[in-house]
Amino acid sequence: MTESRTTARVRLAMVGLGKMGLSHLAMFRPHPDVELVAVCDTVGYVLDTLEKYTGVKPYTDYNKLLEQEQLDAVVIATPSKTHGAMVRAALDRNQHVFCEKPFSLDPAEGLELAELAERKGLVTQVGYHYRFVGAFEEVKRLVDANAIGKLHHARIEAYGPVVLRPKPATWRTSKSEGGGCLYDYACHGLDLLNHLVGPPSNVRGAVLNKIFSSDVEDEVYASMYYGNGMSAQLAANWSDESYRKMSTKVTLWGTEGRIYADRQEVQVFLRGDAKPELGLVEGWNARYTTELTDEVWFYLRGEEYSAQVDHFVKHVQLRDPNTRCSFRDAVQADVVVGMTLRDAQRADASDDGAPARAAQPAAEGGSWWKRVRGS
Template identity: 30%
Template sequence: MCLLVSLVVRVGVVGLGAIASQHLKSLTKIRDVELVAFADIVFEKAKEAAEKYGGNAYKDYREMYEKEDLDAVYICIPPFAHKDEVHLAAEKGIAVFIEKPIALTSEHAWSMVEACKKHGVVTQVGYQLRHAFPIVELKKLIEKGELGRLGIVYATYLCDMTSFLRTKSWWCDKTKSGGQIVEQVTHTYDLLRYLFGEPVEVYSYMNKFWSVDNPNYTVEDGHIALIKMSSGAIASIIATNVAASSYGGRHSWFLVAEKATAEFDAGSLKLYWRSEEKPYTEYNSREDLILKEDRIFIECVKKGEETPVPIEEGAKTLDLTLKVVKSWEKHAVVK
């Protein structure tokens, strides 16, 4: 990794879907960023982005890499679409921001990691929840030992994705998305690793009860996983993508530790202490986490420093989600 000589970070984007639009909106708010190139297999999307933000449009990211002088690239494509876009960027010394999940197989993910390490490029994975102020504060408390021994962790990820059927989205096809565990609840499993260490044992159940008669919706309707963590904590993850739309969505966490019980999410942290001297502490935050993670990435690119969420973190979290899937397929504990 090397210090960027120019003060301006020249950015290209591969994939111009919904998540790319969020990053583009954020990047326009960051000084020293120049959006110079856009690539999408649907050329009209690339052309629209180029007309809106300036720069050049491409149908093939390989051509974009060859013709453009890029400092960084945002890779915002569906899981099934990953091929060699990371490897080629690394070979050209281009810093890589990649959305989750970084691949559908462990082998593909770790080949990305190897390529980026070989060429020494700055990388970051789009696990924006790690940057949320309440999560950062909880991480500090855990590392300082202020919560004592960690006991029970309980997390939920409840949402409604059934509307995606009307748009015939790739998300509904498990061979393309990896399913809810791999594509969506990856955020939950990543935070689990970030806060409580690496998994030691994994056991899971999956269920199909809403989409059982719908051949166009092949992802799991819900799952429950039990995971023993290296920190000593035992975690239970409960998730569904077919909650009633009138319910909305929920991504919440609970932790019972030796010295406190915590309730938290990306916006708040409530700590109920056993000590009578300090019975309750609360942290609240309303942040634009996409903008925050983009600022972090751009600063690291400018300084030639490793980001807080390098690409190997994406590979490790993918491995955990694949173990959750494997446990159900094998009906066995996976270590």
């Protein structure tokens, strides 16, 4: 919640009015510390309708918007392949940027943009909203406090009903435009894993499989190695209509117990003694979303969406670039996506069905990772 109104309102424009864009618009606009200056999209009917019924100022040309309006920040929710150029244009004008995920289809470009923003001290954030889910934040708190000892395995799963039959093409089903389950469901999972346990040094056994789509994968599986005895597995499938909506869950195993969490609840099994300082008893512990979720100033579709919007606005007001999901964090997710893609391609190249690689994964590009991690 916004406790101080002494800071000026953030002058902001919304770019891209698809599903995520409209959802963001509906949350940024009512924010007490935001002045919505304009919206921008290439699709006329959405713009016209918004202009006619809500009075917002429309632009069809992004560059014109940047030229003509005095903005503090832009929110970019356009198809992924356009992110790079749009983000750069905003950063060049010293504007803070909130960008939808995946951040960049080219991690090298993404990293350049992250570094550019950092040099300029600009506030950046990418829409990995799971980092703002109360239950997953509780997992992060427990992991950071070593609640279950040394971690040795994690499993992240994301299932839901997006592509349920062969269907006409949109950008989401086009590989070159950042469509597919990997860039959609799986990368949420990969980012959440990065957030909880840090990025892996290797990805192996990646499976990118089509179920209904013709150009992109509908399911993704992969193993991640962390080089310290820790491993993780990812499973993502957006063609699973047994789930009412996207459902993401994470399980972590450590030497002293296990943590399971989804959007609704956190279950902790503690093997050893109680840890009263963390509010944990021996054996099973359960905490629910009703107690883990902070109130938000405006609710549309889950507190996490509102919370990430508020987080960005606050950081812009304070000129504090340390957001919970900065460009650099998002580049780390993009890099793991890239590793997954490369591993799957290697497996595809082998025609006997067996992965064409050594049994033991080798370390991958150490200095590159150093730069991505910013260490």
